[in-house]
Amino acid sequence: xxxxxxxxxxxxxxxxxxxIGQQTEADKxxxxxxxxxxxxxxxxxxxxxxxxxxxxxxxxQIREQIADGRSDREIIQYMTDRYGDFVLxxxxxxxxxxxxxxxxxxxxxxxxxxxxxxxxxxRALMADAPLDEEARRRAxxxxxxxxxxxxxx
Amino acid sequence: xxxxxLPLGVFITVAVFLFYGLSLNPREVPSPLVGKPAPAFQLxxxxxxxxxxxxxxxxxxxxxxxxxxxxCVACRDxxxxxxxxxxxxxxxxxGLNYKDQPDDAKKxxxxxxxxxxxSVSDLEGRVGIDFGVYGVPETFVIDKDGIxxxxxxxxxxxxxxxxxxxxxxxxxxx
Numbered sequence: 001x002x003x004x005x006x007x008x009x010x011x012x013x014x015x016x017x018x019x020i021g022q023q024t025e026a027d028k029x030x031x032x033x034x035x036x037x038x039x040x041x042x043x044x045x046x047x048x049x050x051x052x053x054x055x056x057x058x059x060x061q062i063r064e065q066i067a068d069g070r071s072d073r074e075i076i077q078y079m080t081d082r083y084g085d086f087v088l089x090x091x092x093x094x095x096x097x098x099x100x101x102x103x104x105x106x107x108x109x110x111x112x113x114x115x116x117x118x119x120x121x122x123r124a125l126m127a128d129a130p131l132d133e134e135a136r137r138r139a140x141x142x143x144x145x146x147x148x149x150x151x152x153x
Numbered sequence: 154x155x156x157x158x159l160p161l162g163v164f165i166t167v168a169v170f171l172f173y174g175l176s177l178n179p180r181e182v183p184s185p186l187v188g189k190p191a192p193a194f195q196l197x198x199x200x201x202x203x204x205x206x207x208x209x210x211x212x213x214x215x216x217x218x219x220x221x222x223x224x225c226v227a228c229r230d231x232x233x234x235x236x237x238x239x240x241x242x243x244x245x246x247x248g249l250n251y252k253d254q255p256d257d258a259k260k261x262x263x264x265x266x267x268x269x270x271x272s273v274s275d276l277e278g279r280v281g282i283d284f285g286v287y288g289v290p291e292t293f294v295i296d297k298d299g300i301x302x303x304x305x306x307x308x309x310x311x312x313x314x315x316x317x318x319x320x321x322x323x324x325x326x327x
Contacts, residue, residue, distance in 0.1 A: 040182060040287035040288070041287060041288065043179060043180075053252070053278075054278075054287055057277075057278050057279075057282060058282065061279075061282060080185070081185065082185070082186070082282060082283065082284070082285040083182065083184075083185070083285050083287065084182060084183060084184065084185040084285075085185075086182045086183075
């Protein structure tokens with residue numbers, strides 16, 4: 001009798017845990033998907049973070065679609081069909097977003113090239129200016145003056 | 154001279170982009186639904202909930218779908234224009250009563266006037282989501298074939314009506 005009871009409790013616990021496991025799997029997907037989507041009402045928050053009415057509704061929509069067995073991609077597609085690429089925190093690479101994706105790299109390349117050119121010019125300037133006789137004499141005179149002053153003090 | 158030309162050019166380019174950015178409204182997100190068929194739906198009519206309305210009933214007509222709610226303060230701004238539009242019988246307007254209590258909605262219409270050919274209740278906002286609604290009010294211009302031709306986000310203004318919506322309606326009605 002006791003053994004049977006123990007078995008019963010064990011089964012019930014197992015079932016309960018299994019259910020919790022399932023719940024958290026769906027919840028995790030819900031969080032993952034909604035963290036990828038921008039809330040259109042408060043535009044700097046994700047649908048996962050926002051408490052706006054629309055975000056609550058969209059989370060409900062995502063939860064239902066997960067329960068229906070739709071894939072993450074299908075759910076994201078569902079959102080972009082209605083709200084456009086703007087809802088994606090990681091916009092797709094296409095003609096209208098080329099500047100967005102490549103702009104920073106382009107700026108970096110331009111910056112590096114400019115820096116290289118400037119450094120080269122400066123080096124060339126320094127190497128090409130040897131002292132002529134006149135300048136050398138003046139420099140020596142100045143140094144000698146300096147020497148005298150230091151000896152005076 | 155050419156030494157200053159490049160930084161000046163960069164400065165002007167950046168300034169032009171930033172200045173253009175100032176005139177953009179980040180709240181106006183272009184809708185991917187423009188140019189596509191209006192989503193199908195079937196919703197209860199606000200004033201007689203046992204009847205339903207579907208956009209198919211408007212086939213062959215140019216019409217407006219106006220998303221509104223009694224809790225929406227900005228809707229009051231545009232409402233007189235809607236009433237005027239209906240009084241002049243320029244274009245039929247269907248109201249999508251978005252996430253509202255039917256009783257509140259009916260009271261609101263009695264108070265401010267009812268410009269709608271018919272209003273339908275979208276209690277849970279599901280049809281709103283299908284239309285990509287994210288802020289009330291919003292207005293869609295739908296053509297004879299049921300294609301969405303324009304989406305106006307926020308309250309309709311006299312300018313928007315005169316310069317964009319009415320000319321578009323006229324062109325589509327031909």
